[in-house]
Amino acid sequence: MLYATTTAAEKRVALREALGSGRLLRLPGAFNPLSARLIESKGFDGVYVSGAVISADLGLPDIGLTTASEVTLRAGQIARQSNLPSIVDADTGFGEPMNVARTVQGLEDAGLAGCHIEDQVNPKRCGHLDGKDVVDEETALRRIRAAVDGRRDPNFLVVARTDARAVAGLDAAIDRAHALVDAGADAVFPEALTSPDEFAAFRDALDVPLLANMTEFGKGKLLTAHELDDLGMNIVIYPVTLLRLAMGAAVAGLDEILATGTQEGVLDRMQTRAELYDLLDYASYNRFDEGVFNFRL
Template sequence: MGPSKPRRLRELIARHLVMMPGAFNALTAIQIEGAGFEAVYISGAGLAAARGLPDIGLLSMTEVASDAGTIANAVSIPALVDADTGYGPPLAVMRAVREFEQRGLAAIQLEDQENPKKCGHLPGKRLVSTSEMAQKIGAAVEARRDPDFVIVARTDARAVEGLDASVRRAREYARAGADAVFPEALESAEEFRAFAQGLSKEGIKVPLVANMTEFGKTPYLTVREFEDLGYRIVLFPVTALRVATKAIETMLAEVKALGTQQGLLNRMHTRQQLYELLRYSDYEKRDKDLHERYGREEQD
């Protein structure tokens, strides 16, 4: 038996920059693993959208744990789950960490917004105090049963208090026990560099996380650029979701206009390709094997 998923995630981050596309359901996670990515991100925005809701903190911890656990257990690669603000005070954070660990997640991300939270790239965000967030991080560290389970602390301070404040907050979050820190909605490569350098000057050596979302405040940087700036994890949180919803919208418009899907066939997975993606034959073989080994004809 190999190392646990949390241990594998730590080993990956120690070796090189890790790209994490976001999965909004188990099938997307299977595709991410199949494409050769070494880890998967489970975005709160993606999970909310999959339930037809906006990303404003409407999902409960049990809903996120259920969905994230389904995703994490569909793949062999480690998964980082976005737990928003931790679903309440430090005691609620402790419960969330234990629940996510039990569900097979490798890492949890907590942010320093007040409830109700907002998308990190929208105006009007409000932050809890540095002390309150540090308490949540400390609670998360204390709650984990596996010391390798990764605690990521996200700060939204750049848009509210400025870049220097985001560095100060991240410093305190790392000192409280965060294994990695995540500055949200930085607005230039220079800001990413300044954030990394600011923490380095404070003696903070934890891995840094960059959010490469679309249509937000952050410019489009390549993973090579992020690596050169000192970052170890790059998230693509809702890229797959946006591409999928646009493709479905286009498909529906064409079917409605033409009354047939024939013109879309070359943009679909074939029946066989979808079966292969879902490992249909593996399940058939397993079922046959179980029947041969344990099946018994009923006797009259």
């Protein structure tokens, strides 16, 4: 009822322990707090909060237009609805190194279990678009050092994302990843890899947890969880999948109303009232009210 019963500190410990298990952790992207509850109810390992989804939710393209406060607020709303650990896309950290540190502390306070900071130039763009660029190595390292130094809970997971593969090639991306780990990153997110061989090359080169991005309509093939596990990946995110499914269904529903004058033809594709109430745990709220209002004046 209300929010998750697991504390943020407990979620961070759970994420660290799960990463130490050696199994692949699957984190679908939640597009709102309710979808985070759905992800938990289906038995996934964690919740991902995508910067692209937050931007789209605000009606904006993913080109660095969101602010630290907007991302922190929305990520916190999502994180508190699930007992699973949540990782959020913190873009470039929203400013200079001191801003990165402040961003991390804000995310800690909001209940997140971790975040990733990327090495794109600011303003950034979606990692699967052409024309992006990365900062010089020292600037990238300062961001990660600031994130690590800024966190107060050592279990808060700092993931270094590098977009160098699309800019300078695979070898340069691996070299950048090594430097980011030396700067204190707990894990690495190599963005926009194009083949299983490239994932394997990262796994051979690094001994920290690796995050794979299985986003639709991107640069690479959509690999199965089994394939990613065999490649030695530790986390897989599906950042925009649920938003795309929801928006696709919304388009179909609106078209149905325009075409027929009623939503009758798409009722079988909807979450029922009973299913929604079950996900929201209406019964607990009713019991709570009965426990409070059980007296007479």
